[in-house]
Amino acid sequence: MAGTGKIRTWILIAEQQLYYRFFYSKRDSMAQPKILGLKGALEMRLSQVDDNHIAPLSEFVRRLRVKMGPGAAIPFVDPWDGGVEAEVLFLLEAPGSKARSSGFVSMNNPDETARNFFEVTRDSGIDRKHIVIWNRVPWYIGCYSRIRPAKSADIAKGIESLAELIELLPKLRACVLVGGKAQKALDHVKRVAPHLAVFSCPHPSPMFVNRKPENREILLSKCREVQSFLLGQGHVVGIKQA
Numbered sequence: 001m002a003g004t005g006k007i008r009t010w011i012l013i014a015e016q017q018l019y020y021r022f023f024y025s026k027r028d029s030m031a032q033p034k035i036l037g038l039k040g041a042l043e044m045r046l047s048q049v050d051d052n053h054i055a056p057l058s059e060f061v062r063r064l065r066v067k068m069g070p071g072a073a074i075p076f077v078d079p080w081d082g083g084v085e086a087e088v089l090f091l092l093e094a095p096g097s098k099a100r101s102s103g104f105v106s107m108n109n110p111d112e113t114a115r116n117f118f119e120v121t122r123d124s125g126i127d128r129k130h131i132v133i134w135n136r137v138p139w140y141i142g143c144y145s146r147i148r149p150a151k152s153a154d155i156a157k158g159i160e161s162l163a164e165l166i167e168l169l170p171k172l173r174a175c176v177l178v179g180g181k182a183q184k185a186l187d188h189v190k191r192v193a194p195h196l197a198v199f200s201c202p203h204p205s206p207m208f209v210n211r212k213p214e215n216r217e218i219l220l221s222k223c224r225e226v227q228s229f230l231l232g233q234g235h236v237v238g239i240k241q242a
Contacts, residue, residue, distance in 0.1 A: 033118040036102040037110030045104060049076050053083035056168050057132070064138060064161055073140040075099045077132055078106040086132035088174045088226060089166070089196075090117075091189075092203070093181040094137040094150050094158075105133045116204035120216070124223035130230055134165060136185050150181060159185060163192040172196065176226055179203030199226055 035041040049058045057077040065074050075095050077083065098111040107118040107128070121128065137158035142148040150158070162185075166172060174197040177183040183200050190198065201222035202208050202215070209216050 033108060033115040034110040036098075036104060036106055036108045041108075042102055045079065045102075045106075045108075048079040051079055051083075053085055054079040056084055057165070060161075060165060060168055061138075068139060073100045074138050075103050075105045075140075077134065078104050078108070080106070080108070080128065081132050082129045083132065084168060085171055086130060086169055087171050087230060088126075088131045088176060089169065089172055090131055090133045090176045090178055091162075091182050091185065092133070092135050092178045094135050094147060094154070095140045096147055097140070097142070100140040105135060107133065112206045113204055116206070116209050116216075116219070120204060120220045120223050124220055125227045126223060126230065132169065134162075136162070136182050155184075159188055162188065166193050166196075174199060174226065174229055176201060176222075179205075197229060199229070201226075 036045065048054065054077060058079075061074055061076050065072060068074065073095070092105075095105060096109070096111060096113060098109040098114065099105055102109050107114050107121065121131070135158070137150050137154045138161060139158070140147065141150060141154055172193075175189050175193065177185060177189070177198065177200045179202065182203075186198065186200075189196065199222065202219050204219055209219065
């Protein structure tokens with residue numbers, strides 16, 4: 001038993017060392033993918049869900065959780081993104097298992113899809129304080145470790161909350177439909193928010209990004225279009241297909 005206790009102590013020490021390395025080094029604390037796999041990073045993020053810029057979105061998530069019942073695992077919007085100051089909404093299909101575990105829809109989740117999204121937004125020049133990330137189906141679907149494809153009933157129920165979210169984003173100028181499943185929400189987005197420019201891009205999953213060397217560049221070029229729009233160098237009428 002004593003040996004087990006020592007091992008646990010060593011693990012805690014190692015974790016804390018990683019925590020300080022990420023959060024108290026001279027590097028930008030937000031410029032790290034996968035950090036929500038660290039307990040300290042996750043605790044810090046949870047402590048920020050009621051910060052001024054994100055509080056209305058956190059309350060929106062809490063209302064949605066009550067409406068959907070205790071079985072619905074609905075992650076918070078990431079407070080390290082733009083919150084109510086966001087100008088661009090990235091809309092994906094549904095939270096993955098790591099989002100379920102962390103409790104956040106975040107590019108810092110400890111999975112490869114989040115890492116790819118983190119890297120292409122960073123490399124395209126998009127400032128995360130200008131964006132917010134959400135899902136067409138806001139709750140986790142599937143078993144504990146494996147997401148299942150969204151069914152038509154999931155999509156119909158999940159998309160109902162999108163208009164409420166958009167109303168909480170007064171500075172929103174554009175929506176990016178990420179992946180083929182999210183792109184099927186085009187008509188709904190145009191109906192509830194006709195003022196928004198609409199972009200699309202491929203899903204940043206390893207299945208797409210790693211399939212061909214040029215796929216990452218395709219994804220990156222789509223994000224650069226969004227960045228050009230943010231900088232006032234481009235305008236979109238309708239949808240730019242992935």
